[in-house]
Amino acid sequence: DEYKKLVSRGEDMEFVRYDVKDGSDGSQTFRYAIRYKTPDDGVRYYAISGSYNAATKTYISAAGTVGSTENGVEAQIEAALDSLKLK
Numbered sequence: 001d002e003y004k005k006l007v008s009r010g011e012d013m014e015f016v017r018y019d020v021k022d023g024s025d026g027s028q029t030f031r032y033a034i035r036y037k038t039p040d041d042g043v044r045y046y047a048i049s050g051s052y053n054a055a056t057k058t059y060i061s062a063a064g065t066v067g068s069t070e071n072g073v074e075a076q077i078e079a080a081l082d083s084l085k086l087k
Contacts, residue, residue, distance in 0.1 A: 026054030
């Protein structure tokens with residue numbers, strides 16, 4: 001819910017994917033994507049993937065945004081995030 005509040009723009013958004021997994025030690029992995037219907041800032045699609053390591057208190061993540069309405073651009077962002085390997 002923390003992430004949803006952080007990226008919320010009210011009724012103008014739709015979560016395309018939301019996958020957050022909490023570890024027993026407070027660590028977390030996350031991946032979500034949001035489509036904005038009528039963005040004021042031009043960002044139509046926002047996707048992020050990453051993890052938080054509670055032991056070292058460090059985050060690693062990658063994000064992508066799309067302003068274009070062209071077909072296939074969202075898939076390019078998703079492919080780039082798929083290439084991020086978390087260890």
